[in-house]
Amino acid sequence: MLKEKLKFGVIGCGFWSHYQVAAWHELPNVELVAVCDVDLSKAQALADKYKGVKVYSDVDQMLSTEKIDFVDIISSVATHRQLVEKAAKYNIDIICQKPMAENPADAEAMMEAVKKAGVKFFIHENFRFQAPIRRLKQILDDGTIGKPFKANLRFCCSFPVFDNQPVLKELEQFIIADLGVHILDVARYYFGEAKDLYCKTKRVNQAIKGEDVANVMLETQSGVHCYIEMSYASMLENERFPQTFILVEAEKGSAYLGPDGEIRITTKVGTKVETVKPTMYTWLDPAYAVAHASAVDTNQNILQGLMGGKAETTGEDNIKTLNLVFAAYESAKTNQVISYN
Numbered sequence: 001m002l003k004e005k006l007k008f009g010v011i012g013c014g015f016w017s018h019y020q021v022a023a024w025h026e027l028p029n030v031e032l033v034a035v036c037d038v039d040l041s042k043a044q045a046l047a048d049k050y051k052g053v054k055v056y057s058d059v060d061q062m063l064s065t066e067k068i069d070f071v072d073i074i075s076s077v078a079t080h081r082q083l084v085e086k087a088a089k090y091n092i093d094i095i096c097q098k099p100m101a102e103n104p105a106d107a108e109a110m111m112e113a114v115k116k117a118g119v120k121f122f123i124h125e126n127f128r129f130q131a132p133i134r135r136l137k138q139i140l141d142d143g144t145i146g147k148p149f150k151a152n153l154r155f156c157c158s159f160p161v162f163d164n165q166p167v168l169k170e171l172e173q174f175i176i177a178d179l180g181v182h183i184l185d186v187a188r189y190y191f192g193e194a195k196d197l198y199c200k201t202k203r204v205n206q207a208i209k210g211e212d213v214a215n216v217m218l219e220t221q222s223g224v225h226c227y228i229e230m231s232y233a234s235m236l237e238n239e240r241f242p243q244t245f246i247l248v249e250a251e252k253g254s255a256y257l258g259p260d261g262e263i264r265i266t267t268k269v270g271t272k273v274e275t276v277k278p279t280m281y282t283w284l285d286p287a288y289a290v291a292h293a294s295a296v297d298t299n300q301n302i303l304q305g306l307m308g309g310k311a312e313t314t315g316e317d318n319i320k321t322l323n324l325v326f327a328a329y330e331s332a333k334t335n336q337v338i339s340y341n
Contacts, residue, residue, distance in 0.1 A: 005031045006306060009068045011059055011083055012075030013037040013046040015165055016097070020074055020124065021046060022283040023295035029303060036062045037075075059083065063090045070306055072124070073097060076167055077177070081106040088117035093306055095122045099181045100315065100322050102173075107319055114315060121315035122302045127182035127244065128189045128312070129297040130290045132261040132276040136246060139255050140190060144265060146252030148191065148224050153183050154245040156231040162208070174210025176201070176328050179230050183244065184216070184328075185313075185321040190248070191224040193320065196339040199328040204233035216328050221340075242288065261290070 006029060010017060013035055024030050036056040037043040047053040056062040063071070063086060070093035073083050077099055087094045094114060100123050101107035114121040127133060140148065162169050168178060176199070188194075197218040201211040216228040246257040253267035261276040278293035285292060298313070305311025327338040 005029055006069040006303070007031050007033045007067065008070045008072055009034040009036065009062055009066055010046070011036045011062075011071060011073045012079070012097070013039075013042040014074070014076075014167075017046055017074040018049070019284065019288070019292045020072065020295050020299075021050075022281070023292070023299050024072075025050070026281065026296045027300060027303060029307070030299075033068060034062050034066045059086055063087060063092065068092060070095060070120075074124075077102050081110055084110045084121070085113045088113040088119055091117055091119060093120040095124055095302055096315075097124050098318070099177050099325060100318055102177075104323070104326055107322055111315055111319060120306060122305055122311055123313045123315060123318035124295075124298060124302070125182070125185050125313040125318055125321070126291060126294040126298040127186050129301065130244070130294040131278045131297075132257050132263065132290065133186060133189075133244065133246070134297075135274075135276045136248070136255060136257050136263060137190060139263070139265060140248060140250075144253070145248070145250040145255055145267065148248050148250040150249040151187070151191065151224055151226045152229070152245075152247045153187060153226060154229040155179060155183055155242070156229055156234040157242055158233070158235040169208045171208075171210045173329060174208060175212050175230050175232060176214050176216075176325055177210075179232075180214055180216070180228070180328060181321060181325050183228050183230060184218075184324045185318070186244070186246075187218060187220070187226050187228060188321055188324075191220040191226065192222045193220065194324060194327075194340055195219045195221045196337050197324065197327055197331060198337045199331040201329075201332040204231075211332075214328065214332070218324075242291065 034054040040057045072095045202213040213231045218226040256264045
């Protein structure tokens with residue numbers, strides 16, 4: 001018999017954890033029992049929002065002391081391999097923040113660790129669960145515009161992402177690993193696996209270490225040509241806030257996801273317009289509304305997997321997205337097209 005509630009712990013109590021944990025509290029089948037961060041003050045600040053949550057600064061102490069069903073790792077990417085391997089040794093199911101790993105070797109080691117331990121492993125990949133992106137997928141699937149042949153996925157803005165997450169300034173690989181992993185996952189979600197890709201990058205902001213502009217040309221095995229644009233250096237109309245714009249061209253028409261969740265579906269008979277808004281939970285930041293709200297649906301889907309059902313963003317699935325990230329960096333470095341046989 002399944003437990004009435006699954007008990008969980010959190011590792012990593014920075015900016016995003018406050019919204020991800022708030023999203024968990026929208027679901028009835030989970031209970032937060034402990035949080036852990038090497039900076040004890042951060043762990044305490046998160047725990048203080050909820051009743052009866054224990055605070056740790058040592059991961060092993062938390063995992064060995066608390067009786068938890070799963071752990072949600074919301075720490076920086078450099079810590080992911082070590083933390084996943086630790087949780088696997090304690091036979092605890094694992095959710096890991098994206099990107100899964102810094103490099104292919106770490107990703108493979110993490111997959112081997114969870115396989116050996118026989119624990120469930122999921123990646124918290126929330127973009128595909130954003131309400132407008134989910135609705136556009138329904139439109140593509142219902143055949144309204146026919147078979148897609150071309151798409152533009154764009155996330156370009158001047159949003160001060162470093163204000164909330166200053167650690168991002170120090171990443172040698174920034175926008176593709178941090179943001180592009182989301183957009184590449186949406187491309188896979190809509191159009192399937194890649195056939196080949198080509199990437200160019202640029203660093204505009206000289207105060208950071210990694211690239212803040214990247215463009216990827218990707219062809220899928222189904223024949224869709226995807227042009228993926230990402231930038232944190234752009235200052236454009238309607239792109240002041242973090243939003244994903246998507247244009248899909250197909251045999252019977254087109255579908256465009258534009259600002260503020262507006263979707264325009266154009267066929268020979270004309271254009272229909274609808275607007276898809278996220279649920280405005282009391283705890284979310286309005287500037288991040290679509291992303292924060294999607295954490296609830298992401299967590300719900302993962303919870304289904306934890307409880308024996310089907311989840312979308314398993315480790316086995318997400319590593320395919322991660323490999324596109326690695327391929328994009330390789331393409332930018334070598335100025336070569338990366339092909340998949």
